[in-house]
Amino acid sequence: MRNFYSALILLLCFVACKETTSGKKEAEQHVMPSAQAVDTLLKEEKKPAPKTFRTFENLADTTFVRLADFSDGFAYDLRYATKNNFLKEKVYDCAECYTRVKTAKALLKANEEFKKSGVRIKFFDCYRPNSVQYKMWKIVPNPQYVANPKKGSIHNKGGAVDITLETLEGEELDMGTDFDFFGKRAYHDNFDLPEKVLANRKLLKETMEKHGFWSIRTEWWHYNLKAGSNDKVANFKWNCNQ
Structure with a gap:
């Protein structure tokens, strides 16, 4: 047992x-x-924190601001910071897009509307310091192509932008010509163009006008803010090391 x-x-x-x-x-x-x-888990840990953007609180409408600090919804191909432009010269020290606050506000609203159509604004040029205007005038001293720096342009006032549209995936819409094409094919009143091109230009023009901009007859890419035409010509220069 x-x-x-x-x-x-x-x-x-x-x-x-x-x-x-x-x-x-x-x-x-x-x-x-x-x-x-x-x-x-490791990948999640390595993910950068979501970017925070500035607001316009306490900023005067005439203050110069960098658009990328307020939104990541735009695209950029700032031609005058390269040699890929009609001057064949680089005239900006670095590629940045600045405007006055009131211009930036209008651009943000316009861009939100464009996004509903599956496109966004792409910038070729924004605010242009008057010293850069002098550089351009020295290369091409012809008022048909470059505004006389003594008088300045709305670009020098922070109220003008040169733009096109691209899809949210980054494909540029066909506007019939490249930026800074000087000829009748770039005119707004030239309707002897493919229907697709006319539709793209119409979308750009009507939306920008709805948000306070006006165009010039000979350049489909150029838009001036109505509220910015009376501002003073400026020579504010941004910091390329920020």
Whole structure:
């Protein structure tokens, strides 16, 4: 009988130990994350914090601001910071898009409307310091192509932009010509163009006009803010090292 009880105790110990070991393994399997889960956690940890944008609170309408500080919804191809322009010269030290606050507000509203159609504004030029206007005039001293810096242009006032539209995936809409094409094909009143081009120009023009801008007849890309035409010509220069 003593041998029977001894064997029974040994059997119970064996079962208990097995269950404990099995339970421990099950617990470990339940608690330990998979390699995929660990990889996901690491990726989440490396993700940059969402960018915060500035607001216009306490900023005067005539203050110069950098558009990229207020939205990431625009696209840029700032040609005069490269040699890919009609001057064939780089006249900006670096590619930045600044405007007055009132111009920026109008552009943001226009861009929100464009996005409803699946497109967004792409900038070729924005505010232009008057010193840059002098550089341009020195290269091409012809008022048909470059405004005389003594008088200045609305670009020098922070109220003009040169723009096109692109899809939200980054494909430019066909406007019939490239930026700074000087010829009748770039005129707003030239209707001898493909229907698709006319529709794209119409979308650009009507939306910009709705938000306080006006165009000039000979350049489909150029828009002036009505409220910015009376501002003073400026020579504010941005910091390229920001």
